Amino acid sequence: AQSVTQLGSHVSVSEGALVLLRCNYSSSVPPYLFWYVQYPNQGLQLLLKYTTGATLVKGINGFEAEFKKSETSFHLTKPSAHMSDAAEYFCAVRAWFSGGYNKLIFGAGTRLAVHP
Amino acid sequence: EPEVTQTPSHQVTQMGQEVILRCVPISNHLYFYWYRQILGQKVEFLVSFYNNEISEKSEIFDDQFSVERPDGSNFTLKIRSTKLEDSAMYFCASSLVGGGPHEQYFGPGTRLTVT
Numbered sequence: 001a002q003s004v005t006q007l008g009s010h011v012s013v014s015e016g017a018l019v020l021l022r023c024n025y026s027s028s029v030p031p032y033l034f035w036y037v038q039y040p041n042q043g044l045q046l047l048l049k050y051t052t053g054a055t056l057v058k059g060i061n062g063f064e065a066e067f068k069k070s071e072t073s074f075h076l077t078k079p080s081a082h083m084s085d086a087a088e089y090f091c092a093v094r095a096w097f098s099g100g101y102n103k104l105i106f107g108a109g110t111r112l113a114v115h116p
Numbered sequence: 117e118p119e120v121t122q123t124p125s126h127q128v129t130q131m132g133q134e135v136i137l138r139c140v141p142i143s144n145h146l147y148f149y150w151y152r153q154i155l156g157q158k159v160e161f162l163v164s165f166y167n168n169e170i171s172e173k174s175e176i177f178d179d180q181f182s183v184e185r186p187d188g189s190n191f192t193l194k195i196r197s198t199k200l201e202d203s204a205m206y207f208c209a210s211s212l213v214g215g216g217p218h219e220q221y222f223g224p225g226t227r228l229t230v231t
Contacts, residue, residue, distance in 0.1 A: 044159075094216075102149070
């Protein structure tokens with residue numbers, strides 16, 4: 001069985017500060033990992049994904065995430081927050097294979113607020 | 117850029133009524149999905165659909181739910197007799213390829229309120 005835990009339902013940072021959104025996963029098989037962002041009144045948009053190979057993954061809008069198997073983590077970071085980064089962020093996992101290979105398992109989401 | 121669209125954006129219905137939520141997936145995609153998010157809870161998988169049949173469904177997707185692709189463009193979720201606990205945001209998604217690392221593209225959601 002797979003699951004995702006996002007630590008912190010709300011995170012608040014100052015503009016220009018480091019953004020760190022935490023995601024830990026549980027998976028009995030090698031996972032594919034995703035970060036999605038949801039802006040107000042919009043759908044979920046893919047920020048980045050980990051498949052295989054390089055454990056540091058770069059995504060859109062300056063975000064990146066590092067897959068750490070030993071820590072079962074896939075934390076999302078951005079060196080310098082911008083006001084436009086204010087949104088809700090979802091971490092998700094999917095199994096490589098076996099039953100359930102289609103569905104995404106989501107975390108509860110983290111709402112990021114950026115203040116001047 | 118192609119996108120998934122959903123209508124209506126907000127649906128209010130009375131308990132026991134049938135509702136149909138509509139989605140137009142990206143035109144060349146082959147896999148279609150419904151997810152829902154009850155307020156304050158996680159986004160949960162409901163069902164995936166491929167080649168005109170359900171390929172996978174969760175335990176949430178009971179006999180009250182059904183999906184259909186009535187024509188070449190629409191993908192619908194029907195709830196036969198709504199309950200208060202069906203109140204949630206419902207997201208439609210589509211992908212060109214199923215499973216693995218392939219991205220699912222999400223619509224903006226339909227907020228369903230059951231009174």
